[in-house]
Amino acid sequence: MTSPFSELATNLDDIARQGLYRSRRVTASPQGINLEIDGRAVVNFCSNDYLGLANHPDVLEAFKAGADRYGVGSGSAHLICGHSAAHHALEEELAEFTGRDRALLFSTGYMANIGAISALLGRGDTVFEDRLNHASLLDGGLLSGARFKRYAHADAADLGAKLENAAGNKLIVTDGVFSMDGDFAPLDGLAVAAKVHDAWLMVDDAHGLGVIGERGGGILEHCGLGQDDVPVLMGTLGKGLGTFGAFVAGSEVLIETLIQKARTYIYTTALPAAVAEATRASLKIAIEENWRRDKLKTLSERFRLGAEQLGLRVMASSSAIQPVLIGDSQQAVDISNALLNAGFLVSAIRPPTVPQGSARLRVTFSALHEERHVDRLLDALAKIIVGRK
Numbered sequence: 528m529t530s531p532f533s534e535l536a537t538n539l540d541d542i543a544r545q546g547l548y549r550s551r552r553v554t555a556s557p558q559g560i561n562l563e564i565d566g567r568a569v570v571n572f573c574s575n576d577y578l579g580l581a582n583h584p585d586v587l588e589a590f591k592a593g594a595d596r597y598g599v600g601s602g603s604a605h606l607i608c609g610h611s612a613a614h615h616a617l618e619e620e621l622a623e624f625t626g627r628d629r630a631l632l633f634s635t636g637y638m639a640n641i642g643a644i645s646a647l648l649g650r651g652d653t654v655f656e657d658r659l660n661h662a663s664l665l666d667g668g669l670l671s672g673a674r675f676k677r678y679a680h681a682d683a684a685d686l687g688a689k690l691e692n693a694a695g696n697k698l699i700v701t702d703g704v705f706s707m708d709g710d711f712a713p714l715d716g717l718a719v720a721a722k723v724h725d726a727w728l729m730v731d732d733a734h735g736l737g738v739i740g741e742r743g744g745g746i747l748e749h750c751g752l753g754q755d756d757v758p759v760l761m762g763t764l765g766k767g768l769g770t771f772g773a774f775v776a777g778s779e780v781l782i783e784t785l786i787q788k789a790r791t792y793i794y795t796t797a798l799p800a801a802v803a804e805a806t807r808a809s810l811k812i813a814i815e816e817n818w819r820r821d822k823l824k825t826l827s828e829r830f831r832l833g834a835e836q837l838g839l840r841v842m843a844s845s846s847a848i849q850p851v852l853i854g855d856s857q858q859a860v861d862i863s864n865a866l867l868n869a870g871f872l873v874s875a876i877r878p879p880t881v882p883q884g885s886a887r888l889r890v891t892f893s894a895l896h897e898e899r900h901v902d903r904l905l906d907a908l909a910k911i912i913v914g915r916k
């Protein structure tokens with residue numbers, strides 16, 4: 528008798544042999560640049576808490592006050608009795624922050640993407656996705672039942688060609704800042720293609736919001752594009768803003784459509800009101816404290832320059848995401864483990880998260896890092912990678 532899961536066990540062995548096995552490490556400290564993980568102290572270079580707000584005292588204070596006022600659980604979905612004054616105020620503040628008519632909170636970014644794309648498209652329509660889009664955008668497109676077309680990464684011309692003769696409503700979907708590469712989508716070109724072909728444009732700015740743009744308004748502020756150019760904006764709260772959750776912002780008609788039709792909005796419990804209160808506090812800091820964005824820029828540039836001098840393969844990124852291309856998955860994991868032994872937490876990103884043969888170290892910076900942290904990481908990379916060659 529073979530066990531019912533014997534085939535799965537074989538699959539797991541295959542995954543391990545390819546250097547693709549994934550496992551968790553257990554943290555015992557708050558998020559920040561210094562983490563206690565699996566019982567050891569490390570300097571953290573893999574968080575998306577770019578502005579260093581996940582454990583900011585004002586954000587913690589707002590969270591606690593929110594829990595005192597609203598309790599912990601939100602009790603139900605937004606459409607039943609879970610939509611608190613805190614959620615409502617945060618939506619209004621996010622709408623103002625992004626310069627849009629309205630914003631709608633979702634419990635996670637994954638759900639926001641799936642819900643929005645599936646609400647806007649169905650059979651007979653067409654969705655256009657950048658090849659390197661985040662998994663949640665790809666899944667949203669597939670789940671919608673629309674015809675699914677991928678265009679070459681950051682290639683507005685290829686998109687334009689694919690838009691010719693497309694059927695039904697057309698939605699172009701892209702990451703704003705690509706999550707595993709750190710480069711920006713060519714939004715001016717995409718917006719023109721959308722106008723020419725009468726298509727809608729949706730931008731997922733999970734890695735730009737709070738981090739890019741003079742006021743932290745993200746990639747759209749950086750490019751000077753508004754609601755008319757990009758009718759659907761998705762942002763997450765768990766990265767630059769340091770808390771949890773997500774939102775979609777746009778016109779009155781868009782938001783009302785999502786409230787009626789987005790299944791991941793309707794059929795799920797609202798995120799805790801205390802999280803909304805914490806996010807209101809972190810949004811305020813993100814808008815006011817420009818030094819956090821300036822610092823990120825300085826740190827990222829210092830790393831990039833140093834890595835280039837070491838002969839490492841950095842990528843075309845001008846964001847706080849600075850990947851070092853390794854290629855082979857097992858080698859990327861080995862280097863990540865060696866860095867951990869040296870006291871640096873840097874994650875190895877492997878297929879299928881990135882294309883075959885492009886495993887990499889995804890180095891990210893926080894406004895709480897100092898230049899000496901960057902220099903120490905470069906020293907460790909020099910010993911581990913350059914020393915091996």
Ligand SMILES: *Cc1c(COP(=O)(O)O)cnc(C)c1O
Pocket residue numbers: 634635636637638640661663702706731733734763764765772773
């Ligand atoms: C993290 C991420 C998401 C998912 O957001 P969650 O709130 O973590 O579910 C969606 N899109 C992109 C580009 C992301 O990086």
